[in-house]
Amino acid sequence: MPMxxxxxxxxxxxxxxxxxxxxxxxxxxxLKDLLVRGIEEYYEDLEDLKAIRQYIADGGRNQKMIPMxxxxxxxxxxxxxxxxxxxxxxxSAKVTKSSSAKNPPATKPSRKK
Numbered sequence: 011m012p013m014x015x016x017x018x019x020x021x022x023x024x025x026x027x028x029x030x031x032x033x034x035x036x037x038x039x040x041l042k043d044l045l046v047r048g049i050e051e052y053y054e055d056l057e058d059l060k061a062i063r064q065y066i067a068d069g070g071r072n073q074k075m076i077p078m079x080x081x082x083x084x085x086x087x088x089x090x091x092x093x094x095x096x097x098x099x100x101x102s103a104k105v106t107k108s109s110s111a112k113n114p115p116a117t118k119p120s121r122k123k
Contacts, residue, residue, distance in 0.1 A: 018026075023037075030040035065073075082090060 026041055026044075027037050030037045033040065035043075078090070082088065
């Protein structure tokens with residue numbers, strides 16, 4: 011594996027050493043992990059940028075909009091969880107689930123009198 015030498019400021023070196031100590035790591039290993047993570051995130055950002063450019067090239071906001079009810083029905087959901095536990099953060103829609111071999115129609119329990 012190739013060796014990389016970089017010059018960093020004393021201030022940055024101290025910050026790296028402090029963080030490495032906090033996570034019970036040696037500075038070199040910690041710096042290597044930071045570098046790898048940074049490169050991975052950089053490539054993810056490039057992929058996101060590519061997707062954004064494609065979205066704009068395809069017409070951006072002028073593209074056909076799909077109603078939320080249709081999206082929920084497509085994924086057989088009754089509501090969309092936005093990942094926030096606070097009340098009022100879920101998008102609800104009354105959706106009739108379609109039946110299929112994988113999802114047979116729900117049957118109501120019989121009520122005995």
